[in-house]
Amino acid sequence: MGERSATLKIGDKTEDYRILSGSVGPDVIDIRKLYADTDMFTYDPGFTSTASCDSGLTYIDGDAGVLLHRGYPIEQLAEKSNFMEVSYLLLRGELPTQAQLDEFTYTISRHTMVHEQLSTFYRGFRRDAHPMAIMCGVVGALSSFYHDSTDINDPKQRMIASHRLIAKMPTIAAMAYKYSIGQPFLYPQNDLSYTGNFLRMTFGVPAEEYVVDPVVEDAMDKIFILHADHEQNASTSTVRLAGSSGANPFACIAAGIACLWGPAHGGANEAALNMLREIGTVDKIPEYIARAKDKDDPFRLMGFGHRVYKNYDPRAMVMQKTANEVLAKLGVTDPIFDVARELEQIALNDPYFIEKKLYPNVDFYSGVILSAIGFPTDMFTVLFALARTVGWVAQWNEMISDPAQRIGRPRQLYTGPAARDYPSMSER
Secondary structure (H helix, E strand, C coil): CCCCEEEEEECCEEEEEEEECCCCCCCEECCCCHHHHHCCCCCCHHHCCCCCCCCCCEEEECCCCEEEECCEEHHHHHHHCCHHHHHHHHHHCCCCCHHHHHHHHHHHHCCCCCCCCHHHHHCCCCCCCCHHHHHHHHHHHHHHCCHHHCCCCCHHHHHHHHHHHHHHHHHHHHHHHHHHHCCCCCCCCCCCCHHHHHHHHHHCECCECCCCCHHHHHHHHHHHHHCCCCCCCHHHHHHHHHHHCCCCHHHHHHHHHHHHCCCCCCCHHHHHHHHHHHHCCHHHHHHHHHHHHCCCCCCCCCCECCCCCCCCCHHHHHHHHHHHHHHHHHCCCCHHHHHHHHHHHHHHHCHHHHHCCCCECHHHHHHHHHHHHCCCHHHHHHHHHHHHHHHHHHHHHHHHCCCCCCCCCCCCCCCCCCCCCCCCHHHC
């Protein structure tokens, strides 16, 4: 089979453009020479029909509800794997042997502490600062502490920076939480798992021993796995765009955190939980369902449907089961959990939701789980950033190693005034 091409006809002129195929998923039309050939750009707000790179990390089929990391279905990874193993998979390309996993886990555990001066950095923030504001500042500042891993042209330094970011993010996140509630910071305890260590640093206190609840630890580990990477979303694209300029890895991840902060992206689970609290009790659900169906009402149901998934989000299936396990184990009683369960059943059975494919998504369930564990809503996006750091780092490494990568430079359709002469003050 010969090379395929797409033909573009503009007036009486035609140009052919190669069609490129990936290992799975839609083919793409290579338009890199479009401007040179035609003096035109494509117009694609949101880049929803544009591939900005090629990547071997994550594949999503939104219509079929498929999410693969290096070819492995997310459901299998969430059920059989753990976050350290998934991190190794995303970074290195293959699942590790036991010896490789042990070495990787050991390496990460030896980077969990942060420079002692960083604790004074935290004290520059107000106590009521949003933890994401603290995360942005602290992660961006890491480059001033770790000069020996900012040379992006050195593969060894890139890997050290990657390990540092993955290892230190739980410590930084836990410190942001501790600072907001006025409790002392806890140093990492390296004999615990990655997730267990984070839970202890977050909820433990120096005055007494903290015992990690295995059900909570498993739930958090699953949440981390489910948020580890999600193809070329807004924050990942931000990390790649920042990285394309040659910025150091700490600055790139800080840029990703800033983008993730948006309520349409990482803040979605916080918004979903706030919605459940607004509804309040089960008896008010019909009223809010009616409002959601009313096009003239500004109220929107959060935690349902997805920009990419037009089927059941495969991550949501895992989260649904985990939510039930956590609520049962912790014995938490809160009306919002009853609201969540009832709303879930309505969404899965109501023709309006089914027709519009508004299935409960991963944010709907993760918000419920995190609240039950004891996290305040303003920590939800921080946890998302913690987990997604692995994906960001893997995507950044892949981009730096790609010989075809160039500095990002989107084009525009200019609609402002054409060239005009500067008028004097009296002529305005």
